[in-house]
Amino acid sequence: MLSIKNFEKKYGNSDEPVLSIHDCNIEKGIYWVKGANGTGKTSLLKSIAGLIPFDGNIVVDGLDIKHNRMAYLKQVNYAEAEPQYPVFLSGKDLIDFYRSTKKGNFPDSLLNNLGVEKFMRKKTSTYSSGMLKKLSLVLAFIGSPTLILLDEPLIALDVAAVEILQSAIRQYHQQGVSFIITSHQLFNNELVSCTTNLLLQEKTLQPETI
Amino acid sequence: MKTIASILLKVWVKQFYIINAGFLFFVFFFFFGMVNGGQLISYHVSLIKAMLTSPVFMAVVLFAWLCYNIKCILFFTTAIKAQDSSFIYYLGTLPASKQWKLYLYAGALVYMPALIYSLFIIYLAIQQSMFGNAVLVAGYQVLMIAMTAWMLYYTINNNTSITTIEKITTAVNSAFKINFGYNGFLFGYVLNAKKMAFAMVKVFSILMLSISFVINGDHFDEDLFGIFYLLVFVAHATLVFYLVSFLETQLQFSRNLPVAWYKVAVMYCFTYSIFLLPELAFMLVNNHGNLPITGIILLYLTTVSTMFLCTSFLYGSGLNMENYLFLVFITFILIFFLQKTQLRLLTLTGILIAATFVFKSYYYSFQRE
Numbered sequence: 080m081l082s083i084k085n086f087e088k089k090y091g092n093s094d095e096p097v098l099s100i101h102d103c104n105i106e107k108g109i110y111w112v113k114g115a116n117g118t119g120k121t122s123l124l125k126s127i128a129g130l131i132p133f134d135g136n137i138v139v140d141g142l143d144i145k146h147n148r149m150a151y152l153k154q155v156n157y158a159e160a161e162p163q164y165p166v167f168l169s170g171k172d173l174i175d176f177y178r179s180t181k182k183g184n185f186p187d188s189l190l191n192n193l194g195v196e197k198f199m200r201k202k203t204s205t206y207s208s209g210m211l212k213k214l215s216l217v218l219a220f221i222g223s224p225t226l227i228l229l230d231e232p233l234i235a236l237d238v239a240a241v242e243i244l245q246s247a248i249r250q251y252h253q254q255g256v257s258f259i260i261t262s263h264q265l266f267n268n269e270l271v272s273c274t275t276n277l278l279l280q281e282k283t284l285q286p287e288t289i
Numbered sequence: 290m291k292t293i294a295s296i297l298l299k300v301w302v303k304q305f306y307i308i309n310a311g312f313l314f315f316v317f318f319f320f321f322g323m324v325n326g327g328q329l330i331s332y333h334v335s336l337i338k339a340m341l342t343s344p345v346f347m348a349v350v351l352f353a354w355l356c357y358n359i360k361c362i363l364f365f366t367t368a369i370k371a372q373d374s375s376f377i378y379y380l381g382t383l384p385a386s387k388q389w390k391l392y393l394y395a396g397a398l399v400y401m402p403a404l405i406y407s408l409f410i411i412y413l414a415i416q417q418s419m420f421g422n423a424v425l426v427a428g429y430q431v432l433m434i435a436m437t438a439w440m441l442y443y444t445i446n447n448n449t450s451i452t453t454i455e456k457i458t459t460a461v462n463s464a465f466k467i468n469f470g471y472n473g474f475l476f477g478y479v480l481n482a483k484k485m486a487f488a489m490v491k492v493f494s495i496l497m498l499s500i501s502f503v504i505n506g507d508h509f510d511e512d513l514f515g516i517f518y519l520l521v522f523v524a525h526a527t528l529v530f531y532l533v534s535f536l537e538t539q540l541q542f543s544r545n546l547p548v549a550w551y552k553v554a555v556m557y558c559f560t561y562s563i564f565l566l567p568e569l570a571f572m573l574v575n576n577h578g579n580l581p582i583t584g585i586i587l588l589y590l591t592t593v594s595t596m597f598l599c600t601s602f603l604y605g606s607g608l609n610m611e612n613y614l615f616l617v618f619i620t621f622i623l624i625f626f627l628q629k630t631q632l633r634l635l636t637l638t639g640i641l642i643a644a645t646f647v648f649k650s651y652y653y654s655f656q657r658e
Contacts, residue, residue, distance in 0.1 A: 090656075091658065128544075128545045129544055129545055130541060130542070130544045130545055131656055132653065132654045132655070132656055148547075148549075148653070149547040149549055150547075152545060152546060152547040153547050155545070156545065157542075157545045159542065162542075163539065164539070164542075165474070165477070165478060165481075165535075165539045165540065166481070166482075167477045167478070167480075167481040167482075168474075168477065175470075176470070176471055176543075176546075177546065179470075179471070180471075180546040180547055180548055181546065181547065
């Protein structure tokens with residue numbers, strides 16, 4: 080499902096990469112990337128999502144980000160840890176924008192269950208951090224992705240929303256969607272039972288050994 | 290009372306004009322900037338006379354003033370409900386007569402542009418012995434200010450969670466809400482966050498063009514105009530910096546969307562072409578045969594392309610301000626000499642090709658320094 084080869088991520092003029100993954104292949108599933116603060120979890124997710132440049136290559140379901148970028152980005156969705164949106168746009172503006180580019184399906188039930196429909200017509204400047212988080216999660220499920228990257232998805236969510244999100248992850252997983260999630264907060268047992276742990280340490284990604 | 294009035298001046302009136310500087314500048318430019326200086330008074334006299342003699346024209350003007358007043362009311366409603374303005378509710382403890390005086394004062398000040406113009410209308414109406422029209426305009430303007438003052442009084446003295454006025458203003462707001470598509474995001478940003486910068490660039494631009502086309506219109510000097518026009522371009526280079534910074538910070542998430550580089554390039558060029566329309570209109574209206582029309586259009590397109598080249602430089606330099614200013618300076622020198630060659634079409638094509646090449650090369654590998 081995901082193949083990372085000769086991957087290196089550097090910032091600024093530094094010769095020292097913050098992340099270096101020689102060869103990593105991941106099959107379909109739900110993955111929980113663990114690692115201490117500053118180990119590069121967000122950099123890894125942003126690289127896979129196409130938000131930041133890197134050396135090497137990343138392939139999702141046979142689509143190479145460097146050579147089939149548009150098709151690749153239709154397969155890979157991403158939700159930031161602390162989403163920020165332009166204050167003059169409404170949630171609906173953003174949803175429409177995502178729908179027009181990602182095409183495919185729309186997560187109506189997630190939109191309703193998280194209560195985003197109630198506030199999506201207001202400008203994002205009026206949203207609390209929890210509302211912004213809920214909006215970003217709805218956006219991450221738009222289209223027909225095969226891989227969804229969720230960076231700290233449980234931050235700022237209330238208890239009910241956490242349950243709704245975990246249920247959505249399980250449901251989408253059953254439909255063949257894979258997830259790579261970073262989280263310092265624990266998931267419920269039902270989700271943990273179908274999750275594979277990955278460890279990000281010493282600047283590389285490896286299966287967690289107990 | 291004086292102290293309160295000066296506070297209201299700062300928190301309402303000053304803020305209103307800062308927030309709406311771009312809009313007011315546009316309206317001012319539309320009515321006064323596009324007409325040759327020598328014909329400005331006669332143009333407005335004929336406009337006012339047409340208004341006084343045609344009931345339909347008069348109705349259109351009254352409706353426009355109503356729309357402007359609604360805009361003022363929407364501003365006040367938002368300002369009162371803002372979290373950092375809760376102290377405004379202390380006004381409700383003042384006697385009603387004092388409150389009304391303060392609200393009439395604030396309402397009249399934000400409505401001032403319409404009031405000043407209507408004074409000229411009343412003066413001309415009296416001069417033409419059209420006393421009925423003079424009374425109608427004066428009465429209407431008093432009604433507009435009273436409407437704002439009443440709304441302020443009502444909102445401040447009925448501090449419920451949602452007032453009737455808010456319901457009305459929300460409905461009006463939704464009716465006039467601009468639906469921002471991807472191509473409108475950059476406009477939305479400028480209209481919301483960079484109004485003052487935009488207005489200043491436009492004032493500077495029109496001033497530069499006025500020197501060549503209006504003040505020196507009878508002795509038009511193409512070389513001098515070339516230098517002034519390059520200064521117009523440099524002023525616009527600051528807007529380019531703001532736009533790229535916005536797209537790569539607040540809209541960075543859009544890199545996860547399947548939007549190809551050329552669509553982003555088209556969005557930038559489209560935005561610049563709209564931004565430069567006032568300059569194009571000003572040159573076309575005030576040209577009077579000094580420059581060929583095709584020359585003006587080529588100049589406009591070259592400026593759009595050069596702004597796109599600046600955009601590409603920002604992607605190439607990782608949004609580094611120092612490198613960017615250096616590249617803008619080099620572009621300034623280069624275009625200054627290219628202007629002398631009179632190879633306008635070739636210059637336009639060359640800039641467009643270079644800009645597209647640099648943009649394509651750096652867009653996907655861009656990372657802010």
